[in-house]
Each structure stands twice: as structure tokens, then as C-alpha cells.
Amino acid sequence: MLPPYASLPEKLWYYGFRVFCGLVLLFLVLPVLVIIPLSFNSDSILMYPMSGFSLRWYEEFFYSEVWTHALKNSLIVSPFATLLAMALGTPAAIGLTRIDFPGKALLMAVLISPMVVPVVIVGVATYLVFAPIGLSGSYLGLIMVHAALGVPFVVTTVCATLQGFDYNLVRAATSLGASPLTAFFRVTLPLVAPGVISGGLFAFGTSFDEVVVTLFLAGPQQTTLPRQMFAGIRENISPTIAAVATILTVISVLMLLTLEWLRGRNERLRTAVAE
Amino acid sequence: MSEPIAETAAVPLKRLLQRAERMKKLRYGALIAPLAVFLLLTFLWPIAALLLKSVDNPEVAAALPQTVHQLSGWPGKELPHEGAYAALVSDLSLGKGSKTLAEAAKRLNMEEPGLRSLLMNTARKLPLASDAGPRESLVAMDERWGELCTWQLIARNASQKTDYYLLAALDLTRDASGEISRGEQGDSVFTEIFGRTIWMSFVVTVYCLLLGFPLAYLLASLSKRSSNLLMVFVLLPFWTSILVRVAAWIVLLQQGGLINHVLIALGITDEPLQLVFNRVGVYVAMVHILLPFMVLPLYSVMKGISPTYMRAAMSLGCPPFKSFWKVYFPMTVPGIAAGGLLVFILSMGYYITPALLGSPKEQMVSYFVAFYTNETTNWGMAAALSALLLAATLLLYVVYNRLVGSATNGAPQR
Numbered sequence: 001m002l003p004p005y006a007s008l009p010e011k012l013w014y015y016g017f018r019v020f021c022g023l024v025l026l027f028l029v030l031p032v033l034v035i036i037p038l039s040f041n042s043d044s045i046l047m048y049p050m051s052g053f054s055l056r057w058y059e060e061f062f063y064s065e066v067w068t069h070a071l072k073n074s075l076i077v078s079p080f081a082t083l084l085a086m087a088l089g090t091p092a093a094i095g096l097t098r099i100d101f102p103g104k105a106l107l108m109a110v111l112i113s114p115m116v117v118p119v120v121i122v123g124v125a126t127y128l129v130f131a132p133i134g135l136s137g138s139y140l141g142l143i144m145v146h147a148a149l150g151v152p153f154v155v156t157t158v159c160a161t162l163q164g165f166d167y168n169l170v171r172a173a174t175s176l177g178a179s180p181l182t183a184f185f186r187v188t189l190p191l192v193a194p195g196v197i198s199g200g201l202f203a204f205g206t207s208f209d210e211v212v213v214t215l216f217l218a219g220p221q222q223t224t225l226p227r228q229m230f231a232g233i234r235e236n237i238s239p240t241i242a243a244v245a246t247i248l249t250v251i252s253v254l255m256l257l258t259l260e261w262l263r264g265r266n267e268r269l270r271t272a273v274a275e
Numbered sequence: 276m277s278e279p280i281a282e283t284a285a286v287p288l289k290r291l292l293q294r295a296e297r298m299k300k301l302r303y304g305a306l307i308a309p310l311a312v313f314l315l316l317t318f319l320w321p322i323a324a325l326l327l328k329s330v331d332n333p334e335v336a337a338a339l340p341q342t343v344h345q346l347s348g349w350p351g352k353e354l355p356h357e358g359a360y361a362a363l364v365s366d367l368s369l370g371k372g373s374k375t376l377a378e379a380a381k382r383l384n385m386e387e388p389g390l391r392s393l394l395m396n397t398a399r400k401l402p403l404a405s406d407a408g409p410r411e412s413l414v415a416m417d418e419r420w421g422e423l424c425t426w427q428l429i430a431r432n433a434s435q436k437t438d439y440y441l442l443a444a445l446d447l448t449r450d451a452s453g454e455i456s457r458g459e460q461g462d463s464v465f466t467e468i469f470g471r472t473i474w475m476s477f478v479v480t481v482y483c484l485l486l487g488f489p490l491a492y493l494l495a496s497l498s499k500r501s502s503n504l505l506m507v508f509v510l511l512p513f514w515t516s517i518l519v520r521v522a523a524w525i526v527l528l529q530q531g532g533l534i535n536h537v538l539i540a541l542g543i544t545d546e547p548l549q550l551v552f553n554r555v556g557v558y559v560a561m562v563h564i565l566l567p568f569m570v571l572p573l574y575s576v577m578k579g580i581s582p583t584y585m586r587a588a589m590s591l592g593c594p595p596f597k598s599f600w601k602v603y604f605p606m607t608v609p610g611i612a613a614g615g616l617l618v619f620i621l622s623m624g625y626y627i628t629p630a631l632l633g634s635p636k637e638q639m640v641s642y643f644v645a646f647y648t649n650e651t652t653n654w655g656m657a658a659a660l661s662a663l664l665l666a667a668t669l670l671l672y673v674v675y676n677r678l679v680g681s682a683t684n685g686a687p688q689r
Contacts, residue, residue, distance in 0.1 A: 027563065048536070121641075124645070129324050233525070248518075
């Protein structure tokens with residue numbers, strides 16, 4: 001990159017710039033990496049240097065009623081919220097890319113708005129409306145609002161996938177006698193699946209990390225993992241928190257890898273078609 | 276389908292096409308409808324209901340119906356007639372000990388401290404013992420019943436709608452005569468909170484730009500292989516739970532944490548610095564959380580800028596820095612605007628990070644919305660603050676949407 005005839009200031013600038021960017025990258029990953037070793041610390045103080053290796057904090061997590069209950073709730077709420085967001089978002093994205101009508105831009109902005117409206121407002125507002133009809137302190141209410149928060153990701157990613165979609169394929173299927181439903185499940189869906197899945201991953205990530213709406217809407221029965229972590233950090237930050245953080249980080253890495261793999265596959269398919 | 280061709284030809288082609296087009300619209304519209312209805316029920320309706328709460332004022336009219344009726348048409352220049360006093364006595368004796376009366380008392384107390392006890396005590400002392408008129412007895416019981424402003428306050432809150440909460444959220448009040456003015460004792464609580472929210476969001480945005488711009492530039496100028504690798508560094512924290520990152524920053528920034536160790540080892544400071552549970556901690560964590568939202572739009576804009584422009588400028592004799600500033604930088608402005616607005620909008624609504632990493636002096640508007648909902652159950656105040664926060668957010672969102680073009684590009688995707 002740097003030509004051999006570069007002058008000293010140019011070299012300084014070049015390396016200085018790289019060092020700066022390296023520090024920024026360090027700033028980004030260091031906190032995520034620093035907490036993982038501490039979860040294996042045998043000491044109960046969350047500080048370096050570590051005193052010894054131990055799995056006791058994981059044991060504490062898996063034997064604690066409170067934490068396992070929270071984990072179970074998260075594993076109920078997030079998958080259902082994700083499925084709901086995918087089921088509602090995918091058809092809507094197909095509809096939105098296929099037709100034009102006055103106010104479409106406005107509708108699109110409304111569909112995306114759960115992403116930008118401050119979550120506290122969503123939490124307080126849904127609590128206000130859901131409490132009198134018995135939907136606060138229920139799994140259903142929490143799943144519905146989490147799905148609403150995740151749906152914009154599904155709509156945008158599926159819309160983006162559909163940008164290069166050839167509708168002649170659907171026409172061909174229908175002309176060969178497929179019903180619209182068959183054409184959707186056999187032709188459209190397999191082709192937009194990467195978009196649906198990555199949108200779903202975003203929706204899952206949103207729900208799995210959601211605290212604020214849960215704070216307002218969930219009863220003690222519906223306490224999720226982030227909600228329990230919020231309480232834990234607030235009261236007294238213990239190594240169990242570090243253990244939970246490590247587990248959550250492993251899950252995020254898995255999601256990130258899936259997403260990268262999907263993206264790579266999608267790109268390969270695209271280039272294959274283009275050639 | 277099975278119609279004979281001759282018959283179809285009789286219908287003008289234009290109309291047939293229109294019909295087909297309409298069918299298509301209906302069919303695809305039906306695909307959008309479920310989501311639209313779902314969001315209407317779980318998102319738009321609750322928010323609309325919350326916003327309405329900011330002007331809702333049912334308490335006084337519900338607790339003192341006869342008084343309110345007597346006071347309608349009262350000019351408010353002098354004390355009301357005997358009938359209003361009699362109505363008040365009747366309302367108070369009917370509502371004695373009820374929740375409705377307690378709520379009305381609480382509501383009036385917000386505007387004039389002391390009115391809660393006045394109303395509750397008066398109700399407790401009823402029925403009137405003496406044979407004197409209700410006016411005379413009430414004034415004898417508490418002289419505030421003989422003051423014009425007490426009655427003006429009740430009359431002002433007779434209506435089902437009020438602008439009290441919205442004005443209060445802007446540190447404004449209506450005085451006895453109904454004129455809008457700044458609060459008396461130099462109250463600037465909410466102006467300060469909104470100012471703090473905007474200022475903190477601005478600082479976070481600037482830091483994100485200062486750190487994110489060089490990083491995005493590096494990522495855009497590297498080969499695809501290495502930029503993909505480094506992108507993982509940006510995306511990993513992006514996907515990590517916010518609570519994990521908050522916990523990590525507490526561990527790093529605490530008195531005996533790694534950062535303080537390094538600072539002491541480098542000789543920058545002699546004793547551990549207070550880096551968390553104050554403004555520093557909140558800034559560091561917020562920049563960390565929001566930096567990917569700046570880097571990703573910047574990266575996608577920079578990726579689209581051909582390096583030949585810079586090379587052309589330099590080959591024509593423009594020095595490197597000047598060609599960067601005059602040629603490259605202007606082309607990145609859309610990315611800066613998009614990333615900056617996104618970071619700013621998201622920071623404005625932050626709640627978790629300041630709540631866990633800040634002192635009371637770092638709490639932003641969201642915290643007070645939650646505070647009024649949870650601690651004092653003052654829906655009016657929570658709703659008014661929400662309304663103002665939402666208005667600011669949506670205004671910026673509209674600008675963002677215009678800028679980015681279609682909303683489709685707004686998703687944090689690569």
C-alpha cells in the first residue's frame with residue numbers, strides 16, 4: 001500500500017492512522033473479551049489478576065432457580081416473537097415491493113418506526129393499554145410487543161433481498177399450473193429464505209436483548225434473562241453475571257457466524273446467477 | 276378465463292388492464308394488511324393512548340361534578356356565589372373517603388401544593404355543624420376557601436382536557452389569570468433534562484464520528500478479505516447484548532479495574548480515577564454501543580467512492596491532505612449525515628446505559644418517563660415527557676428518511 005518512495009511524514013501519517021484504527025478496534029472488542037476470563041475466576045471479586053480457574057459461577061447459574069427460570073422465559077419469548085415477526089414481515093415485504101400506491105412511503109416509515117421510537121415510550125405505552133385488558137404480566141403481551149420491535153428488521157432485509165428477485169419465476173410457476181400458495185412456498189420462499197432468516201436473526205437478537213419493555217410489561221413470572229441481568233447489575237455485580245455474559249456472548253457469536261455464512265452464500269449465488 | 280375471445284375483445288383493453296391492476300393491488304395489499312393491523316394494535320394504538328394521557332384531565336370533574344356545574348360560566352373575577360359553596364359541600368360529603376376524591380385532591384395538589392390536605396381535611400370535617408351558610412362555614416374552616424385563586428384553580432380544571440402537563444414538561448405554568456408564564460421559583464428542571472439529553476446525544480455523536488470515520492475509511496480502503504475480517508471486530512460488539520457490554524465496562528472502569536491499572540502503570544495518574552457511575556462512564560459505554568451504527572453507514576458510502584477521484588486530484592498536483600478534504604470528504608457527507616442522525620436519534624432515547632452507569636446527574640428524558648410511571652404513577656407527566664421526546668425523535672427521523680432516500684436503507688445491515 002505504502003510506496004517505497006514515501007517521505008517520513010507520509011510514513012508517520014500512514015502508521016499513525018493504522019495505530020489509531022487499531023486502538024478503535026481494540027476499544028470495540030476489548031470489553032467483550034475482558035469479561036469472559038473473569039467468569040472462570042475462582043475468586044468472587046470481578047477483578048484482575050485472577051486467582052485460579054473454576055467453573056463455580058456456571059454451576060451457580062445452572063443451579064439457581066432465578067437464573068434458570070429467566071433463561072427458560074427468554075427461550076419462550078424470543079423464539080415466538082421471532083416467528084411472529086417473520087410470519088408477518090415476510091408477506092408484507094413481498095407486498096410492498098410488488099405494488100405502488102399513494103402513501104406507500106409513509107406506510108413504510110410507520111412499519112420501520114418501532115426501530116427508532118424510544119423503547120421507554122413503547123414500554124410505558126403498551127403497559128398503559130395492555131394492563132386493563134390483562135395482557136401485561138402475560139407471555140402473550142410480551143411476545144407481541146417483542147415481535148413488533150423485531151418486525152422492521154424482517155421487512156427491511158426481505159425487501160433488500162427482493163431487490164434482485166426475478167418475478168418471471170413466479171409467473172412461470174403459475175403458468176405451469178401452480179396455485180399462488182404453492183408458487184410462494186416452492187419458488188418465492190426458497191429464494192428469499194436468506195433474507196427471511198437474517199431478518200429473523202436480527203429480530204431474535206432484538207428480543208433476546210430487550211430489557212426496557214420487559215421491565216414495564218413483564219410480571220415476576222415473565223422475567224427474562226436480560227431483565228434478570230439488569231437487576232443483577234443494579235444490585236451487586238457478581239461473577240455469575242460474568243458467566244451469563246459469557247453464555248450470551250457465545251450465542252451472539254453463533255448468530256453472527258450464521259449471518260456471515262448466509263451472506264456469503266447469498267453473494268456466491270448472486271455472482272453465479274450473474275455469470 | 277373461459278370467456279370466448281370475441282366477447283372479451285368487446286370490453287376495452289384499457290378497462291381490462293385496469294381491472295387486472297386492481298386485482299393485483301388487492302392481492303398484494305392483503306399481504307401487507309396483517310402486519311399493518313398488528314402494528315396498529317401493539318404499537319400505534321398504545322402510543323396514541325399514551326399521548327392522549329398528556330392532555331387527559333378527568334379527576335376534578337369526576338370528583339366535584341356539582342361544583343363544576345355551578346362554576347360553569349363563572350367569570351372568575353370575584354368569589355363564586357353561595358350555590359357553588361353549597362355544591363362543593365355536597366360533592367365533598369358524597370365523595371368523602373373515596374378514591375375519586377383522593378385523585379382529584381392529588382391532581383389539584385400538583386398545581387398548588389397544600390390543596391390535597393385542604394380538600395381532604397374539609398371533607399373529613401363535613402357535614403357542616405353550624406347553621407351558617409356554606410360559604411361562611413367553609414371560609415371559617417379554612418381561609419383558603421375565601422381566596423379567589425383556589426376557586427380559579429378548580430374552575431380551570433373543570434374541563435376534561437388540560438395543557439398543564441405539556442406546559443409543565445416545558446417548565447411553564449398558567450398563573451391564576453390563565454396566562455402562560457415561566458414557573459415562579461426559577462423552576463427549570465425539565466429544560467435542564469431536555470438540554471442534558473440533547474447535549475449528551477450530541478457529544479456521543481461527535482465521539483462516534485471522530486472514532487468511526489477513520490475506521491470506516493480504513494475498512495473501505497482495504498482489500499475485501501482483510502476488510503471482512505476487521506468487520507467482524509465491528510459486528511461482534513454490535514451483536515453482543517447491551518447488558519453484557521454495560522457489565523464489561525463496569526468491570527473495566529471500576530476503581531480497581533483494568534483501565535485504572537493501566538493509567539497508574541503509565542504514570543498518568545497516581546491514584547485510581549472515578550471513571551464509572553458518572554458522565555465519563557456513560558459516554559464511554561454509549562460510544563461503544565453506538566459506534567457500529569456510525570461505522571456501517573459510513574462504510575457503505577465510502578465503499579461506493581472510487582479511489583480514482585483522489586488519485587486524479589493528486590496527479591494534478593493537489594497535496595494529499597487537501598485532495599482528501601476537497602475531493603473525498605465532500606462525497607462522504609451523506610454517510611456522515613446518515614450515521615450521525617442515526618446515532619443521535621438512538622442516543623436520545625437511551626435509558627439502560629445511563630441508569631446503570633450514571634449518577635442521577637446523567638439521567639436523560641427516558642429515565643424520567645420511567646420514573647413518573649413507576650414511582651409516582653403520574654401518567655400525565657410521563658405522557659407529556661414522552662410526547663416531547665417522541666416529537667423530537669420523529670422530526671429527526673423524517674430528516675433521516677429524506678436523507679437516506681428510502682427507509683429500506685436504514686437497517687443496520689451491510
